[in-house]
Amino acid sequence: MCSIIGYIGSDKAAPVLVQGLKRMEYRGYDSVGIATFSDNQILIKKGVGKVDQVNSTSKLDTLSGNIGIGHTRWATHGGVTSANAHPHSSSSSKIAIVHNGIIDNFTELKKDLQQKGFLFKSETDSEVIANLLQYEFDQTKNVKQSMLQTIGQLVGNYSFVAVFNDGMIAAARFHEPLIVGIGKEGYFVSSDVLGFVGHTDQVIYPDNREFVIINTRGIQMFDFDGNPVRHQITKISKEFADSYKGEYAHYTIKEISEQPGTILKAGHNTKIELDLVANLIKQAKNIFITGSGTSYNAALVAKHIFSKYAKLKIESLISSEIPYSPNFFDNQSILIALSQSGESADVLESVNIAQNDGTKIISIVNMMTSSLANMSSISIGLNCGPEIGVAATKSFTSQLAVLYQLTDKLCGNCLGLDLNEISQTMSKTLLDHSKIIDIAKQLKNVSDIYILGRGIHYPIACEASLKIKELTYIHAEGLPGGELKHGPLALMDSNVYVIIINPYDSTYANTLTSAHEIKARGAKIIGISDKPSDVYDFWVQIPTIGEAFYSLIEIIPIQLLAYYTALEKNADPDYPRNLAKSVTVK
Numbered sequence: 331m332c333s334i335i336g337y338i339g340s341d342k343a344a345p346v347l348v349q350g351l352k353r354m355e356y357r358g359y360d361s362v363g364i365a366t367f368s369d370n371q372i373l374i375k376k377g378v379g380k381v382d383q384v385n386s387t388s389k390l391d392t393l394s395g396n397i398g399i400g401h402t403r404w405a406t407h408g409g410v411t412s413a414n415a416h417p418h419s420s421s422s423s424k425i426a427i428v429h430n431g432i433i434d435n436f437t438e439l440k441k442d443l444q445q446k447g448f449l450f451k452s453e454t455d456s457e458v459i460a461n462l463l464q465y466e467f468d469q470t471k472n473v474k475q476s477m478l479q480t481i482g483q484l485v486g487n488y489s490f491v492a493v494f495n496d497g498m499i500a501a502a503r504f505h506e507p508l509i510v511g512i513g514k515e516g517y518f519v520s521s522d523v524l525g526f527v528g529h530t531d532q533v534i535y536p537d538n539r540e541f542v543i544i545n546t547r548g549i550q551m552f553d554f555d556g557n558p559v560r561h562q563i564t565k566i567s568k569e570f571a572d573s574y575k576g577e578y579a580h581y582t583i584k585e586i587s588e589q590p591g592t593i594l595k596a597g598h599n600t601k602i603e604l605d606l607v608a609n610l611i612k613q614a615k616n617i618f619i620t621g622s623g624t625s626y627n628a629a630l631v632a633k634h635i636f637s638k639y640a641k642l643k644i645e646s647l648i649s650s651e652i653p654y655s656p657n658f659f660d661n662q663s664i665l666i667a668l669s670q671s672g673e674s675a676d677v678l679e680s681v682n683i684a685q686n687d688g689t690k691i692i693s694i695v696n697m698m699t700s701s702l703a704n705m706s707s708i709s710i711g712l713n714c715g716p717e718i719g720v721a722a723t724k725s726f727t728s729q730l731a732v733l734y735q736l737t738d739k740l741c742g743n744c745l746g747l748d749l750n751e752i753s754q755t756m757s758k759t760l761l762d763h764s765k766i767i768d769i770a771k772q773l774k775n776v777s778d779i780y781i782l783g784r785g786i787h788y789p790i791a792c793e794a795s796l797k798i799k800e801l802t803y804i805h806a807e808g809l810p811g812g813e814l815k816h817g818p819l820a821l822m823d824s825n826v827y828v829i830i831i832n833p834y835d836s837t838y839a840n841t842l843t844s845a846h847e848i849k850a851r852g853a854k855i856i857g858i859s860d861k862p863s864d865v866y867d868f869w870v871q872i873p874t875i876g877e878a879f880y881s882l883i884e885i886i887p888i889q890l891l892a893y894y895t896a897l898e899k900n901a902d903p904d905y906p907r908n909l910a911k912s913v914t915v916k
């Protein structure tokens with residue numbers, strides 16, 4: 331939701347922080363700020379906008395000092411204003427903090443601190459951390475004690491970094507990500523390794539309920555009871571070097587283009603786990619699968635292929651609905667949790683609920699060091715590398731690639747899955763973008779797009795509609811083909827565009843009939859198919875592949891269409907408005 335970073339070392343802190351925030355901007359990008367410690371005082375610059383914008387107007391990277399903290403924000407409490415942007419300093423300006431997460435009891439804490447004479451300058455929940463730390467530091471004159479006292483009063487989920495005006499940095503982790511980087515020229519704390527990836531590949535992953543204190547001499551780590559803790563230094567995967575756009579204009583198009591390669595890595599270093607997982611699934615009394623957003627759409631595909639090919643009954647559940655729905659979790663069941671980030675609060679909460687009922691958790695996750703991976707009995711890696719574009723693209727097809735591998739194992743290789751063949755077929759969909767660019771020009775001024783598919787193509791229609799909404803801000807809706815006549819047909823007129831997902835498979839004939847019914851009402855038809863038809867106003871040809879695997883192919887031209895339509899509308903495809911990549915709040 332937000333990104334936090336801290337640096338202490340021999341380099342000038344401000345440029346290091348600004349560069350790190352730029353790479354983590356996908357986590358939140360409505361405002362940005364940094365604070366440095368220089369000449370015995372804390373200096374702060376912040377503003378509304380993306381990192382480059384604010385930096386060019388406010389010159390964040392010119393702040394002096396070798397110690398500092400920084401933040402990009404995705405607003406939860408308080409509007410998008412400069413006053414609400416982080417860092418927040420304590421009343422006396424002797425401590426400044428950056429925070430990711432939500433402090434649930436901030437109203438009570440704020441009232442109490444105000445009564446003690448502390449002043450507040452923002453509407454955020456986060457500012458209480460700065461004043462609380464200040465209050466406790468004034469009492470104890472000790473950074474460790476003030477951290478312990480502060481943590482003891484905070485209710486909610488958070489990670490925060492504080493800079494003290496004696497040149498120390500302290501950071502705490504409670505159900506939000508925090509990573510420590512150990513570089514030759516200094517130490518880093520960050521929400522994501524991308525915050526310091528150009529500086530070091532040596533990292534420590536603090537556990538939940540731990541905090542770190544860093545000064546120029548070194549680093550100390552403690553648990554929330556104040557006991558010292560030690561962790562091994564881990565070397566991060568070289569895949570993080572992929573976190574640059576290279577020759578691509580945007581991360582989104584880079585990530586769309588990577589898919590023929592990334593599906594081949596999905597679950598590839600976990601072959602044993604895939605067999606193990608298949609066995610566990612076979613033995614389970616009930617199989618549930620959950621996720622949010624795109625990951626939920628992948629769960630819908632899983633429901634289809636598990637039941638159609640492996641003849642297994644599986645219930646797909648929207649993670650955010652699990653707390654409010656009756657469920658049948660028990661100790662003989664399995665919950666498969668899908669998540670790119672492994673940090674979505676809704677997914678973690680649903681996993682918690684299932685775990686409390688004794689259900690075994692298997693996660694399919696890209697970030698193998700995430701909270702979800704830690705909570706699971708078994709984690710299968712997507713291994714698709716960092717996905718920076720806020721809209722999920724390559725992680726979706728990697729999720730499908732894992733789910734197809736599992737299905738093939740469950741049905742005794744009935745699918746004859748050959749990911750190399752699928753990868754080559756996928757590559758063909760990426761060869762020529764010209765037709766899609768032409769259609770994007772047409773869609774630019776459209777206000778409603780419907781996407782229609784039957785059977786397995788319906789979850790793909792849902793995923794397609796999510797991509798169009800997020801990237802283009804055009805209203806889009808996925809429809810199951812047969813439901814058209816039960817209501818949505820009333821919406822069809824000459825202002826509407828309908829994307830028909832219609833590969834030449836067992837759904838083809840009925841879906842073509844739906845296309846004719848829509849066309850008769852004047853709507854424009856975009857056909858995604860390997861077979862041409864007069865009914866299509868625009869035909870986007872996809873290559874022919876085995877019936878089971880079209881889902882992996884047909885989503886690609888729609889991802890491209892969403893991307894190019896965003897460009898036509900001058901929307902930033904990497905950072906859609908109001909969204910954040912990793913939704914760590916409920």
Ligand code: F6R
Pocket residue numbers: 622623624625668669670671672673674677720721722723796797800911912913
């Ligand atoms: C859609 C998108 C979101 C995420 C959702 C879950 O393009 O990016 O809908 O899919 O927030 O995120 P993860 O998979 O990280 O749990």
